[in-house]
Amino acid sequence: MESLVNKNIILGVTGGIAAYKSAEIVRHLKKSGSSVRVVMTASAEEFITPLTMQALSGNRVSTELLDVEAEAAMGHIELAKWADGILIAPATANTLARLSSGRGDDLLSTITLAFDGPIALAPAMNQAMWRDSRTQENLDSLIGNGFTICGPDSGEQACGDVGLGRMLEPIDILDSFSSLFDQGVLVGKDVLITAGPTQEPIDPVRFITNRSSGKMGYRLAESAIQAGAKVTLISGPVNLDPPSNCHLVSVNTAKEMYEAVMHHIKDKDVYIGTAAVSDYSPIKSHDSKIKKDGSKSAMVLELKENRDILKSVSELKERPYVVGFAAETDNLIDNAKKKLNHKNLDLIVANDVSDKNIGFDSDDNEVTLITQKEQKLLEKQTKKKISNKIIEFISRRIND
Numbered sequence: 001m002e003s004l005v006n007k008n009i010i011l012g013v014t015g016g017i018a019a020y021k022s023a024e025i026v027r028h029l030k031k032s033g034s035s036v037r038v039v040m041t042a043s044a045e046e047f048i049t050p051l052t053m054q055a056l057s058g059n060r061v062s063t064e065l066l067d068v069e070a071e072a073a074m075g076h077i078e079l080a081k082w083a084d085g086i087l088i089a090p091a092t093a094n095t096l097a098r099l100s101s102g103r104g105d106d107l108l109s110t111i112t113l114a115f116d117g118p119i120a121l122a123p124a125m126n127q128a129m130w131r132d133s134r135t136q137e138n139l140d141s142l143i144g145n146g147f148t149i150c151g152p153d154s155g156e157q158a159c160g161d162v163g164l165g166r167m168l169e170p171i172d173i174l175d176s177f178s179s180l181f182d183q184g185v186l187v188g189k190d191v192l193i194t195a196g197p198t199q200e201p202i203d204p205v206r207f208i209t210n211r212s213s214g215k216m217g218y219r220l221a222e223s224a225i226q227a228g229a230k231v232t233l234i235s236g237p238v239n240l241d242p243p244s245n246c247h248l249v250s251v252n253t254a255k256e257m258y259e260a261v262m263h264h265i266k267d268k269d270v271y272i273g274t275a276a277v278s279d280y281s282p283i284k285s286h287d288s289k290i291k292k293d294g295s296k297s298a299m300v301l302e303l304k305e306n307r308d309i310l311k312s313v314s315e316l317k318e319r320p321y322v323v324g325f326a327a328e329t330d331n332l333i334d335n336a337k338k339k340l341n342h343k344n345l346d347l348i349v350a351n352d353v354s355d356k357n358i359g360f361d362s363d364d365n366e367v368t369l370i371t372q373k374e375q376k377l378l379e380k381q382t383k384k385k386i387s388n389k390i391i392e393f394i395s396r397r398i399n400d
């Protein structure tokens, strides 16, 4: 079930006897590395408490379509956007009918209308209800609309009947649900990424920094997560939301970033250094604001060189696959190759920051990937697409 790593899954629970088994489904989903949000119908709450599902999923359970506490009171849209997949287990005959007719009269049915990814249903009902021609017609229509049906199983039922209609065992439901997702190219890999600038304090209100929005590092983190990796993102101060399912470590100074990297680097398979780390920081950081008293027309700031994080990582005895970035204004390829050799990197991603249409604050980028043996140009495209291609490139090198 590795394809469920880092996936955002909505588990819909409807009002059937098998609802007690949905608690076990949450546990399996969590164990597979997914984030789970549970949505329950009103009837489902008669069979299992939202509190149980909240405790197991670690997230608030949603039950109401009209929820004023949800952001902009649009919980159904937020949840549909958040999810990578929806599993409804158990799915009652009533819910099958509702979904097949495209109704949106409660939270769960509305989410399924607003969602365009994979949806799986695990029907559970009395054998006569299952055999009923209207239930079978609803199923045909759901299958025709792209829903995946898991089960049901046959055997003894809660009501004493014997036949087809029991919900499949949770582990079997998870098996077929997970097959709806691609297995990521970085499943099972641990990736450490640095992003953003650092800030080196001169006094409490001033600092030395580098220009960096952090966008490239955050996009790479997102791509690596989607590829199934476990990602730790060490970030300087930026105005970006971290991707879900990543371990974010926030730092300010180059020293803090160095220490955080050295603390988290153990057992990592890949290190990607996109952060624009200050090469120098003030020898003395003043405790109170330096005042302008008019007596000096110049001020001398003494700086010391900071430790080179990228080089320190590549010098480790048990080093990961090390990727650096070269932001250059002149002689892009030559300078990038020098950095590749000097810092003993596996891969360097070179980009020309003199071009205002790419790099830094822009959403687009154009980069050249350089290793000891190869040189590959990724022409101008969104940072998201570039980062997907970089992750794909890295995965091929480390999986060979």
Ligand SMILES: Cc1cc2nc3c(=O)[nH]c(=O)nc-3n(C[C@H](O)[C@H](O)[C@H](O)COP(=O)(O)O)c2cc1C
Residues within 6 Å of the ligand: 013, 014, 015, 016, 017, 018, 041, 042, 043, 044, 091, 092, 093, 094, 095, 124, 125, 126, 129
């Ligand atoms: C004790 C009891 C058990 C039920 N079990 C099932 C069941 O296993 N499957 C089913 O389709 N309906 C079952 N029902 C009927 C549903 O609860 C009913 O159709 C309800 O409206 C379903 O609402 P929902 O689909 O919005 O959750 C049961 C009803 C009761 C009272």
